[in-house]
Amino acid sequence: MAQSTLITVDMTIASVVDRWPDAARIFARYGLSCASCSISKSETIAAGAAGHGGGRIDMNELMRDLNTLADTGKLPANLPAANATAGAGAGMGAPKGMAAPQTGIGSVIAVMSGKGGVGKSLVAGLLAVGLKRRGMSVGILDGDITGPSIPRMFGVREKPAVAGAQRLMPPKSRGGIPIMSMNLLLPGEEEAVIWRGPMVSGAIRQFYSDVEWGTLDHLIVDLPPGTSDAPLTVMQALPIAGVVLVTTPQALATMVVTKAVRLVKQLGGDILGIVENMSYVSAPDGSRMEVFGPSQGLKLVIASNAPLLAKIPIDPEIAHLADTGMIEDYTSPEFDELVANFIAVAPALVPAAAH
Template structure:
């Protein structure tokens, strides 16, 4: 089984969207895939996959059984909270203990890939994930502007200490105007590729800002299933990832 962490030094750049859609795209390719949401304070995976109303996970033979959507197995702290709006108020040691339990007590069955969605930055959760899961690869998500790139460089340097293979995806890379068809570079463009060259990590490609992507997250349906250009670009990114991992 290959373990992929999806991370970034920056919040809101699309990590959870990318993680959910990588996992879903791998499932569509016939792989057996698990998706672990390790964002304990802001778990987004249930919403993105339409599992937000799920409460509790089944226990079979003393182990937690992941939720399932189209064959993709999913675990998120959100399923275990008393209510949809309950916050998690834990310091580092509690978070570590919880993640350790997840790694010991979830029965994923046979998997080809475990994709792990991480919270932003390089704090408690991700330190624990690197310790407990010993990932094979890190997929780092950035947006093109230097306000993001500077933090993302820190995440790359963090990942270099723990994984052999590091990949970079530039998300929100330009917007095709739905009215005139011209491209608007809202956050600039090309910063991700340049950062990858500078830091010696593999650049997997760019995903544009696309209202369809935002809408699919709102609707709980992975955009990679849609017949749109950004889904095609994203599937090419996943093909490259599979080849390289």
């Protein structure tokens, strides 16, 4: 069937996204993640591409991909990679403030949640522990500058050592996971940081670029909670390959998941999978109590178009180990499932030398 041309270059970006919401994702992959901003209301595709892409956008390919979506209702395969236009300074999808990809770091994976306290830091920590156990090299960048909790979970207090000109050696957990967190740079663990966006993105970029991470398969980034400026600032500062979304069963009702999904799409990112945390409590008789209501697993998959990686129960052992810096000792079948499923969806590892 010949491809139709439902979408033409003289249509406004906003009108296309209104009718085909997934088009925002295509625009973002071509360096036009402004698809969601107010300019797009009046800007045509042609003007947007000329203005933000600096003439580097292949219009034929962009229009072909948009019309594939219009024809089939599905995102075309082989879209340009997320952040493919990074570094070229092209468009709002690759903000000037984004750190250049680091030689040696395979993929940067962000762990995100719509709202706070759902176990995002815990899932970030567990993912790193699980991948390490399976022989991969991983590091954790605590992107929650104002509420860092990763060092405490791993029992790491050591300050990063200075390694040559303006470079830092991240301290390692007992299990050998390098960790970088604002918490490790402050005089006291309870110290509060009140920073504005530009300072936060500066710090995050430095945590990525000026830290001796060594060779990593994955760098796990614990994002700040919410769907507002804080996680956005961090995501825009780093070349993120994929996002793991953490939620609890009751969160779907409050639309936070939908908001988080939209935010990731606007940035042209990929949601690799969803983790439903605090799904249930196992009673001594083996029965399951769904404290926060029934699992929303299926709805989550529909809302995010991404697989459910695991349902993690409320487990007093988790809370205890996380509070005492012993998270690396945790084992459970659900945890194994999370790690196995993550490996199945994780972006193909680019050999470090290929960067």
